[in-house]
Amino acid sequence: MTSEKLKEIKRIAREFLVTTFLLGAALVLAIVSSAMLRTGEYQLVVATTILSLVLAVVGGLYSVPKLSRRISLRFFSSWRFSYSATPEMAFFFILTVIVGFSAINTGNNLLYLVFSVLIAVIIASGIISESSLRNIDVSLRFPEHIFATQETMLELSLINRKRVIPSFSLTVGVVTNEEKEKKWSVRMRELFTGPQVEKGFNKLAHYAILPGNGKVSQRLTYTFKKRGSYQITGFMITTKFPFGFLRKTYEKEAVGEVVVYPQPQSVSNFSASVPVLAGWLESSKRGNSTDLYRLRQYVPNDNMRHIDWKATAKSRRLMTKEFTNEDERRFTLILDDYYNDKLTNFSECFERAIVLVASLAECFSKQGSEIRLFTPKEQTDFGLGVEHLYKILRLLALIQPNKQLDPKSINTSAPLKSLSELIEMDKDDFKIVITGSDVALNNPKVKVIGLSKL
Known part of the structure; x- marks a missing residue:
């Protein structure tokens, strides 16, 4: 047994003996006081009662703090x-x-x-x-x-x-x-x-x-x-x-x-405020788009207006143009969390913007288009399928307005520093930007939607 443990045991024994003596003496005096009450010695009764109470209080003040430290x-x-x-x-x-x-x-x-x-x-x-x-x-x-x-x-x-x-x-x-x-x-x-x-x-x-x-x-x-x-x-x-x-x-x-x-809604609910998206969301047949997909040999059911005569002369076979389908496009959704204090109902517009992005992501995902999401703090890669959609919805669920964000910067913490840099990064995909700042772009593949329109 070490000396520290021995000292601890002695201290506990001493505290126990002192507490027992004080409370025991108080109990004895209380019994004596009760016995003297029958004999009529009232002065001794008062004295022993007061002394008993004093000893009980002292015993409590001595023991309770020490016991509470061990609890x-x-x-x-x-x-x-x-x-x-x-x-x-x-x-x-x-x-x-x-x-x-x-x-x-x-x-x-x-x-x-x-x-x-x-x-x-x-x-x-x-x-x-x-x-x-x-x-x-x-x-x-x-x-x-x-x-x-x-x-x-x-x-x-x-x-x-x-x-x-x-x-x-x-x-x-x-x-x-x-x-x-x-x-x-x-x-x-x-x-x-x-x-x-x-x-x-x-x-x-x-x-x-x-x-x-x-x-x-x-x-x-x-x-x-x-x-x-x-x-x-x-x-x-x-x-x-x-x-x-x-x-x-x-x-x-x-x-x-x-x-x-956020609960995605039908994109048609936003058609009144965002009419520019109507053409992007229509599911058209192959050949109705303006983007060339490939050249192939002509078959009887093809539209003769799509015959490429230069390719036909080179190959000596009828060649027709095949265009990309609307569903095969790639979309980048950009949600800017810049806090615009000029909008009195900014919180409502921001929440509606989140629902719009979620609705667009669900719509494009159902059409089989590749989609990705950019926010000021996080971003996703292009992807397909339900699991990729859930990944985007999770980012939308956690995003909050940023009052310290520079309105000219779409992405300050990620490698992409500005909106122009983001647009130049990949010119093949269509980009939908939803922001609370004033941004004007003349790019047919970039659509900017202000929160005030929502």
Whole structure:
């Protein structure tokens, strides 16, 4: 045994002996005071009573701080309970106070008995509700892809780790990162109203009973009203069992993120504000485009107006021109997050711009066109298919307006420094630029859409 451990043991033994002596002496003096009361020696009774109280207070002041330093706070950090009163509690408290005063004033033993029962009910309510919330695990399963304003199927499961004791009347909700930033006034108000998070998210499901050592799952629907990243920091399990006097909430820590995509709409919804896109989105037959794809031998069903006479003379065979289809074009979607404070409704226009980009990406993806997305912070390569579309939607879900971005710069953090440099990088694809700044370009393959038009 090392000297440090030996000193620690001696210190603990000394503290134990001192505390035992002080509290033991206080108990002995209290017994002596009670015995002297029967003999009528009231001066000694007062003296011994005061001395007993002093020794008890000194013993408490000596021992409590030392014991509190040894208590592990890990339990309290992982199990956090909060309380809020209910109207039933207010009525019951007033009733208890009235019965208590009546018992004291009248000295009626029956009233004392009723008062004791009322106090016992309050204590039992707290003990039972806390027991109902302990040893509960929560799991919440989300689908891989979630869209704003669209019903999402969730699966919420509760597991009771208590072997025998069941839990009753549990309401489960989710705590987001916004809950961590509450002001003191809000937390005081929740003492009477209960903790609140996003409407609907704090009351996902209710479980009437959760058997001991059992698991109960519920499938439910929830609609996220807006796009973005929802950082889940925990779950709230609330109960008013057994009597409804207190709303006791246990917050269980958790770590997770839910990314909600913007909901694509039909591009025809934007035709009034963005008529320049109508021609790009029409699915035309091969040969209707103006871009030459290749030269091939003429077949009887081909249009004779597309015969290339120079190629025919060289090859001595009828050769016809084959044009690219509208669906075979490559599109670059550029979303500028520059914050234009001149627009009074900038936030609404910016969100509508995000929906427009998502709608265009979905439309081009369904047509089989290659698409990519540029934002001031991130960019994607050209790609096809649903997975590439989801990658673009994820970037759109996370983008936020940037008030510090230079309006003449489309991409400051990526290698592409300006809009002109981005246009010159690849001249074969069509580019759609949505920006809050004033940009004018004379390029048939570049369409600029201002936020003010949305």
